[in-house]
Amino acid sequence: MQLLYLLAQWHGFAKLRMHTEDTLEILESLTVKLGTCLRNFEAKTCPEFATRELRSEMESRKRREARESGSNKSLTSSTTVQSAPVRKPKTLNLNTYKLHALGDYVLQIRRFGTTDSFSTQPGELEHRTGKSRYSRTSRKLYITQLARIERRQARIRRIVAKNATANIPHESVGNAPDQHHHIGQSHNHPEDLMMFIRRTSDDPAAKDFIVKLKAHFLPRVKALHHSPDAMSTTLLAVDYPAPPYDLSTLNQVLFKNDRIYRHNLIRINYTTYDVRRAQDVVNPTTEHRDIMLLSDRDSHRFCYARVLGIYHANVIYSGPGSQDYQPRRLEFLWVRWFELVAPTSQMALDCIRFVPMVDEDAFGFVDPNDVLRSCHLIPRFAEGKLHSDGVAVSRTAQDADDWKYYYVNRFVDRDMLLRFHWGIGVGHTYSHVPDNPIDPRELQESQSRPYLNISPDLTLNTVATSSADDGDGISKLALTDHELEVAGWDENESDQIEGSASDESMDSDHEAALYEMYHDLGSDAEWLDFDE
Helix, strand or coil, rough: CCHHHHHHHHHHCCCCCCCCCHHHHHHHHHHHHHHHHHHHHHHHHHHCCCCCHHHHHHHHHHHHHHHHHHHHHHHHHHHHHCCCCCCCEECCCEEEEHHHHHHHHHHHHHHHHHHHCCCHHHHHHHHHHHHHCCCCCCCHHHHHHHHHHHHCCCCCCCCEEEEEHCCCCCCCCCCCCCCCEECCCCCCEEEEEHHHHCCCCHHHHHCHHHHHHHHHHHHHHHHHHHHHCCCCCCCCCEEECCCCCCCHCCCEEEEEEEEEEEEECCEEEEECCCCCCEEEEEECCCCCCCCEEEEECCCCEEEEEEEEEEEEEEEECCCCCCHHHHHHHHEEEEEEEEECCCCCCCCEEEEEEECCCCCCCCCCEHHHHHHEEECCCEEEECCCCCCCCCCCCCCCCCHHHCCCCEEEECCHHHHHHCCCCCCCCCCHHHCCCCCCCCCHHHHHHHHHCCCCCCCCCCEEECCCCCCECCCCCCCCCCCHHHHCCCCCCCCCCCCCCCCCCCCCCHHHHHHHHHHHHHHHHHHCCCCCCCCC
């Protein structure tokens, strides 16, 4: 299993369409690990199994030997004497060019670029187009027939495109960079909340449905009333369950006409690791219904859920801070949560399972803006299904065919691979947020100064000291001998600056030298904090 994991990981990094020095270093270390693992596999695992060549390989070998001997008659006589052909033992051969070339990938990528730039795969795959058209010809004067087939297909494509752009009312699907997702605007599938609760009264998935939904909506609708432009697409870490509220507070959230509206699809737009736009379509009625979100827990950076329904509601807020009683459209996903299983090895896929239905937090709601993208889950077939009798507990969750455990396939595509290497993907902006972000007001204030005002108590030390405040309101500045020499500073003239840099009593030459020195330092000096 470790060998398969290393092979998949190496293959993913080798086929990246955007490389950085970090990814190349990872690929280089993976190459070393892969070579060691392959040699161990050949020396320890292969001798435990008696492997033989395939029957087709055996027949091909016999034909090759017959051609080399040049005596078909002797081959025929020999085959009549022998009772049955024997398949020769065959072992893993590491002395091949493909394995030998693995160590050159990093060097070639550094020299010529990513592997998709010089891959022969696109040209080889294009052969299928010509071969598929050739099978439709009569094999006589096929060049003219191939041209006619190509022209016919081009006309059909134009007709299809013309019909698609006809005056047919349809809803545009947005893919703008600032649009995180798209859910339809229609009200064609309304759900009356009271009827919904009666219909699902015995379903554990719908337990406390309205209470949980109001608890989910309350902070969101408050934010909308506080700032009408609060519909941010910034990805936030998700922590379930929602914080508890008392019933009187939840009653401040009202649903217009006591209805929510169901949708069939949600299209999630996201930026890939190589700064390209991509889109995932989530449909609760198909296998494309699993999503991943950021987690605020230290054990794992992501959390996973299965979408049971896609809805929107027109919500009215009547609590403190309400600006009006107009309904606001709020979209939400009804999900069933997964929980992480303790990993058994570092070189293994993450294993998850459904939160038991007896847990009151097994089901919940998610803001679509918090969804990263969809994910691919592989059932852990060896453990079997969750319900051996095939009887579902929840009609809404449709858990009759659920498996006990699932693997999160981090190798499903290149973008997913780099999401599990935090901070490596260039387009994954959420992984580049610093732990202690700089206050924009402080940054603007520092950039607006024509030069740094030096405090009267600021001492220039040649010994490296901390730039943090000592506790008495005085910030120390540490300058090396080289920096003092560049600035034109003479230690014999003064050991301490008297007054500030803006003081007229300060020598103009020293003032200009200090300004030039900090101008040369650029961004390296912007973090220094000085008392006015």
